Amino acid sequence: MxxxxxxxxxxxxxxxxxxxxxxxxxxxxxxxxxxxxxxxxxxxxxxxxxxxxxxxxxxxxxxxxxxxxxxxxxxxxxxxxxxxxxxxxxxxxxxxxxxxxxxxxxxxxxxxxxxxxxxxxxxxxxxxxxxxxxxxxxxxxxxxxxxxxxxxxxxxxxxxxxxxxxxxxxxxxxxxxxxxxxxxxxxxxxxxxxxxxxxxxxxxxxxxxxxxxxxxxxxxxxxxxxxxxxxxxxxxxxxxxxxxxxxxxxxxxxxxxxxxxxxxxxxxxxxxxxxxxxxxxxxxxxxxxxxxxxxxxxxxxxxxxxxxxxxxxxxxxxxxxxxxxxxxxxxxxxxxxxIWPEGVTPFHCGIVNLKQGDDEADAACEQLYSALTARGLDPLYDDRKERAGGKFATMDLIGLPWRITVGPRGLKNGVVELTSRKSGESVELTPEAAVARIAEIYALT
Amino acid sequence: MxxxxxxxxxxxxxxxxxxxxxxxxxxxxxxxxxxxxxxxxxxxxxxxxxxxxxxxxxxxxxxxxxxxxxxxxxxxxxxxxxxxxxxxxxxxxxxxxxxxxxxxxxxxxxxxxxxxxxxxxxxxxxxxxxxxxxxxxxxxxxxxxxxxxxxxxxxxxxxxxxxxxxxxxxxxxxxxxxxxxxxxxxxxxxxxxxxxxxxxxxxxxxxxxxxxxxxxxxxxxxxxxxxxxxxxxxxxxxxxxxxxxxxxxxxxxxxxxxxxxxxxxxxxxxxxxxxxxxxxxxxxxxxxxxxxxxxxxxxxxxxxxxxxxxxxxxxxxxxxxxxxxxxxxxxxxxxxxxIWPEGVTPFHCGIVNLKQGDDEADAACEQLYSALTARGLDPLYDDRKERAGGKFATMDLIGLPWRITVGPRGLKNGVVELTSRKSGESVELTPEAAVARIAEIYALT
Missing domain, CATH: 3.30.930.10 (Bira Bifunctional Protein; Domain 2)
Known part of the structure; x- marks a missing residue:
């Protein structure tokens, strides 16, 4: 969505x-x-x-x-x-x-x-x-x-x-x-x-x-x-x-x-x-x-x-x-x-686009969205033209267990950030690896 | 079921x-x-x-x-x-x-x-x-x-x-x-x-x-x-x-x-x-x-x-x-x-065992049931000790679009009967072919 x-x-x-x-x-x-x-x-x-x-x-x-x-x-x-x-x-x-x-x-x-x-x-x-x-x-x-x-x-x-x-x-x-x-x-x-x-x-x-x-x-x-x-x-x-x-x-x-x-x-x-x-x-x-x-x-x-x-x-x-x-x-x-447990979360993960309107960031988010959906997952993509701070606050409030953050700086190095809502810990991964990780998590729940 | x-x-x-x-x-x-x-x-x-x-x-x-x-x-x-x-x-x-x-x-x-x-x-x-x-x-x-x-x-x-x-x-x-x-x-x-x-x-x-x-x-x-x-x-x-x-x-x-x-x-x-x-x-x-x-x-x-x-x-x-x-x-x-249309039928097909208690017929029905379920289908198996006539009447009344009939006579020739509720037509098939046919029908609806 x-x-x-x-x-x-x-x-x-x-x-x-x-x-x-x-x-x-x-x-x-x-x-x-x-x-x-x-x-x-x-x-x-x-x-x-x-x-x-x-x-x-x-x-x-x-x-x-x-x-x-x-x-x-x-x-x-x-x-x-x-x-x-x-x-x-x-x-x-x-x-x-x-x-x-x-x-x-x-x-x-x-x-x-x-x-x-x-x-x-x-x-x-x-x-x-x-x-x-x-x-x-x-x-x-x-x-x-x-x-x-x-x-x-x-x-x-x-x-x-x-x-x-x-x-x-x-x-x-x-x-x-x-x-x-x-x-x-x-x-x-x-x-x-x-x-x-x-x-x-x-x-x-x-x-x-x-x-x-x-x-x-x-x-x-x-x-x-x-x-x-x-x-x-x-x-x-x-x-x-x-x-x-x-x-x-x-x-x-x-x-x-x-x-x-x-x-x-x-x-x-x-x-x-x-x-x-x-x-x-x-x-x-x-x-x-x-x-x-x-x-x-x-x-x-x-x-x-x-x-x-x-x-x-x-x-x-x-x-x-x-x-x-x-x-x-x-x-x-x-x-x-x-902080939703994975078994009942309304969406499997959130996607936060740090620079909505930037061609590269938009394309990367769309690709992530399609790849997750193709795996049977249900992501929530925050595609609004809002500041990063507001987007993070919304994601924290609604409590999806996993967030993928996409921004121009990471994309230069070919990575996005995957963050756990519960622990707050983040890792950098290629978009493909992030999708695979999310799919793996939900296959186990 | x-x-x-x-x-x-x-x-x-x-x-x-x-x-x-x-x-x-x-x-x-x-x-x-x-x-x-x-x-x-x-x-x-x-x-x-x-x-x-x-x-x-x-x-x-x-x-x-x-x-x-x-x-x-x-x-x-x-x-x-x-x-x-x-x-x-x-x-x-x-x-x-x-x-x-x-x-x-x-x-x-x-x-x-x-x-x-x-x-x-x-x-x-x-x-x-x-x-x-x-x-x-x-x-x-x-x-x-x-x-x-x-x-x-x-x-x-x-x-x-x-x-x-x-x-x-x-x-x-x-x-x-x-x-x-x-x-x-x-x-x-x-x-x-x-x-x-x-x-x-x-x-x-x-x-x-x-x-x-x-x-x-x-x-x-x-x-x-x-x-x-x-x-x-x-x-x-x-x-x-x-x-x-x-x-x-x-x-x-x-x-x-x-x-x-x-x-x-x-x-x-x-x-x-x-x-x-x-x-x-x-x-x-x-x-x-x-x-x-x-x-x-x-x-x-x-x-x-x-x-x-x-x-x-x-x-x-x-x-x-x-x-x-x-x-x-x-x-x-x-x-x-x-006569349920396939899109809304409560069960995808019925299985009628003509001789409940007969080892071979029971085993064939169980196998059909497992094979259908493994394909993601939802069969209704009439496993009651009833006469064939009563079982057919129930199946016709509840209107499942397809019925697989299993009996000792057919099994001797390696076949079961697949019947359309709508047309009343029957064909003899191996159990495997019957399962494949049902799976194909529902994949298309």
Missing amino acids: RLSRYFLPVLKETPSEAQIVSHRLMLRAGMIKQSSAGIYSWLPMGYKVLKRIEQIVHEEQQRAGHIPMLMPTLQPADLWRESGRYDAYGPEMLRIRDRHERDMLYGPTNEEMITDIFRAHVNSYKDLPLTLYHIQWKFRDEVRPRFGVMRGREFYMKDGYNFDLTKEAALHAYNRHLVTYLRTYERMGLQAIPMRADSGPIGGDNTHEFLVLADTGESEVFYDSEITDLKFGDRDIDYDSVEECQGVLEEFTSRYARTDETHDEAEFAAIPEERRRTARGIEVGQIFYFGTKYSDALGAKVVNDNQEQVPVHMGSHGIGVSRLVGAIIEASHDDKGI | RLSRYFLPVLKETPSEAQIVSHRLMLRAGMIKQSSAGIYSWLPMGYKVLKRIEQIVHEEQQRAGHIPMLMPTLQPADLWRESGRYDAYGPEMLRIRDRHERDMLYGPTNEEMITDIFRAHVNSYKDLPLTLYHIQWKFRDEVRPRFGVMRGREFYMKDGYNFDLTKEAALHAYNRHLVTYLRTYERMGLQAIPMRADSGPIGGDNTHEFLVLADTGESEVFYDSEITDLKFGDRDIDYDSVEECQGVLEEFTSRYARTDETHDEAEFAAIPEERRRTARGIEVGQIFYFGTKYSDALGAKVVNDNQEQVPVHMGSHGIGVSRLVGAIIEASHDDKGI
Whole structure:
């Protein structure tokens, strides 16, 4: 993309309404614009990041055999009356009445609707196991929306639902989701720690939240420092294997890690003092096993191999896709702006032309642009007639991991400069070598 | 995908509530499930088709330099009060009040919101031309929703908005959109005819609707039969060229083609009688130039090169993404079921194992599945223990363009059968040749 043809409305001033760094940087980098309290438009660059995150979530869910679909944003109130949650949910549920005076609501989650789909179509244990998921806009009418997309009202979430014949099978689905989530977050450059959590309005006993450590997190967290040494890495997991998935769960949840909701002072005190950590965390996902809570309420049963009707065991599993955009920035930025992890960056690299209008510099930039594009990469070429200082400031603010700087002086020696946003280090390379280096970096992510 | 692990709830009976063939077939093929009047869940196979259509729309918009972003589903009422449409829109607008008693609405379209974004960030003619678009869920509270996704309440639409300094530049944007739409529909296997239309609540003088001819269409249409001979084909268009885009507009709109809303009996009578056609059509898109209607109302101005503040010229451009799923089926089906055009098919081909459990047949199917997947193709393998008749009926119903049939008899001679869903013709081929043939077909689409 050529910046002269793009829509990237960066702000010079820091918006006064933004209390936390990700909100400030998303506004300054022209990623979002508030349309009303807690509701945002995703401007082109913000939209690109949102889509990269969504894509990673899709890939990791489908790798585990989970099946994508899509439920609507508006739901009939009657379904929620069946489960008893229509009255229980409180004022965070946005209630709507249509032109025929029918009660509806903007879905905050989809347990009822997916159970309704299941009961309409599945009758036999032979069709199990089954995990369906969707990524859709949700609404929670927060009394005080704040922190930008981190605590918005209209938010984008992946929610998945497993249906299994037995508790054991459903716990395998739970473990399998934990594995997919660990992979998902690591691909986004995040360390998200599974912590034992409270189930809230979803219900159930088994539940873990995934938390990213950050000073601005809304939860206080307590953990054994050994847990931050764990990496999922590039393991090859057989998602059908109960043992493998159980092994990962044990590895990642056997050490103490809790939010303030479930914190136990006595257990925490048993950890050697030098490994006890207290910090703040941002919740970026949660998994639940809640058994037959919804299948009992809505009558979702299958015939087992003894010809008996039994309610299915279920769980649900959420990842906050729009919230992750903010969480990644909270975890990865500096004074100059955002530092995108390579897995989610909106553009693979920036090209800065130090002397726009100079025939040789322009030609070299065009060549770099074509060569990168031909390799399947997506560069952002700053082709505006601006001073070098302004171009560098914009690139630092929007946080592309790599920048190629092209100027007449370097070109005399046949080189351009390749700079890492994270380390700030630069190397001089021929343009061809710079392209090859960028291609190599992204082939590995 | 292996069918034994998929969720494809096909129905044996024809649902009585469905009045038109696309609605019936989408329900029978397990593509959608109604959750309330005019609101549907997209089951896995329906979701795949929806996403293929969305992807084609994205590719063709971006090919022309239009920039993707995303606006929220809920909008503040105040923005619509500024344009005067809040009161004018009538009961089709779903009005919502949040917990703080603020008036909101579920957006049926986004002229106001995009103009608000524009006025907040763009001040100079130097930032023009600009075309932004998004693909987002919309809501129209139809008094009698019907025909499945063809006339639903919650629907998925691409809507784009151009901002230009002059009327001439905005008319170029109009023409450019017409070109992108012709390409878009043809890639989906549709002939959509641009017809002079009525602007309705959007406003403006210049507008064309794109109509697909089908007996179940809601509009009566009148046209010169020469128009159906036109093909856009694989032309290489320079979207920046005013002449090229204007040329395409003239070619595709110079012959008589109107909906009942704009039909002119006298003009129609002037066409030689043997070329006069009356038919029914389904609207699948519409483009508008409405000048400064919204920029005047909302104060969206830029400074021109004489340092004068002038309102921008705008247009908007919509494609009904979810409606297209139904429209394509209306245009392409037979008594047995759907016939997907290759551009939008949910799976590239089906594999039918005639003797599930037979070692040789199973191994041959697995090999085909791997070979197709390795070529980047997405097959659906019917690996259920069902009779051949049932498997064929399912494949015909769900309408994949190509089917590979594998059975012990053919394998003895080293062949499988490749069948076209459209023509019904079969050829015997080695498995390797069948894979190569399928790969070749999709490389060309």
